[in-house]
Amino acid sequence: MNELLVTLDDLTVAFDDRPVVDHVNLKVHRGDILTIIGPNGAGKTTLIKAVLGLQKPTRGVVSLARKLVIGYVPQHLTLESTLPLSVKRFMMLTGRSEPDCQAALSKTGVGHLFNASVHHLSGGEKQRLLLARALVRKPDLLVLDEPAQGVDINGQASLYELIRQLRDELNCGVIMISHDLHLVMAATDQVICLNQHICCSGHPADISHDPAFIETFGTQVAESLAVYHHRHNHSHDLHGDVVEDTSVASPSGHQECSGHAHH
Numbered sequence: 094m095n096e097l098l099v100t101l102d103d104l105t106v107a108f109d110d111r112p113v114v115d116h117v118n119l120k121v122h123r124g125d126i127l128t129i130i131g132p133n134g135a136g137k138t139t140l141i142k143a144v145l146g147l148q149k150p151t152r153g154v155v156s157l158a159r160k161l162v163i164g165y166v167p168q169h170l171t172l173e174s175t176l177p178l179s180v181k182r183f184m185m186l187t188g189r190s191e192p193d194c195q196a197a198l199s200k201t202g203v204g205h206l207f208n209a210s211v212h213h214l215s216g217g218e219k220q221r222l223l224l225a226r227a228l229v230r231k232p233d234l235l236v237l238d239e240p241a242q243g244v245d246i247n248g249q250a251s252l253y254e255l256i257r258q259l260r261d262e263l264n265c266g267v268i269m270i271s272h273d274l275h276l277v278m279a280a281t282d283q284v285i286c287l288n289q290h291i292c293c294s295g296h297p298a299d300i301s302h303d304p305a306f307i308e309t310f311g312t313q314v315a316e317s318l319a320v321y322h323h324r325h326n327h328s329h330d331l332h333g334d335v336v337e338d339t340s341v342a343s344p345s346g347h348q349e350c351s352g353h354a355h356h
């Protein structure tokens with residue numbers, strides 16, 4: 094088992110006695126890609142803020158591996174539009190060397206924009222710049238809050254592919270929030286469906302069959318994902334008749350909570 098990077102132990106965050114993250118238990122290891130999905134207001138951002146140390150738990154514990162370096166990619170790049178700022182300057186604000194900054198930008202496919210103004214970048218280029226800024230710290234853990242927001246559908250697929258490649262290259266763990274269910278399903282190892290508490294979790298191909306998932310996202314979404322991720326779970330004999338295939342793995346690590354009322 095790879096090194097354990099993050100443990101959430103019974104994490105609860107409440108605002109005015111209203112729990113928005115409720116009794117969440119979670120472990121992230123080096124090499125994991127874990128995606129948090131859930132409806133608006135489900136507590137996704139609050140959960141990652143707790144991991145980043147920006148939100149104090151009301152109850153429970155967030156434990157991080159010793160000397161854990163976290164690279165954070167926010168949803169948007171918000172900058173004062175009147176402030177002239179080049180990509181180079183933006184990257185150098187991290188305090189890293191110019192060659193390191195340039196290498197990180199090349200890794201995320203925007204090395205050619207070193208001298209461009211950040212204000213002139215497209216949505217996809219901005220996201221790649223934010224990713225480069227997170228990478229230059231050589232993180233053990235990448236935390237991304239809807240990294241593909243404002244990026245077109247082709248750009249989204251390549252951004253998720255890039256995140257996978259970076260995970261392989263850096264051997265880091267990845268926690269990300271996403272709303273792009275189809276793309277997430279293709280690019281992640283484990284999905285957590287959060288609606289204050291963890292409704293269900295597991296391999297993306299299996300989650301879409303989960304009653305808790307269907308309850309949260311509706312039958313239409315679940316069916317479209319189930320078709321998209323259909324896995325052949327049986328074999329055929331010489332006559333073409335269907336035979337049970339016991340060698341097909343059952344949903345790996347698939348868990349569903351019980352004892353909670355699903356919203």
Ligand SMILES: Nc1ncnc2c1ncn2[C@@H]1O[C@H](COP(=O)(O)OP(=O)(O)OP(=O)(O)O)[C@@H](O)[C@H]1O
Pocket residue numbers: 108113131132133134135136137138139140
């Ligand atoms: N500092 C705060 N004080 C009070 N309420 C807060 C605070 N931060 C978040 N909330 C509330 O907590 C709930 C969860 O918010 P959060 O941003 O974590 O949801 P989310 O799942 O990320 O939503 P979205 O998908 O819409 O971004 C919301 O109802 C929000 O209004």
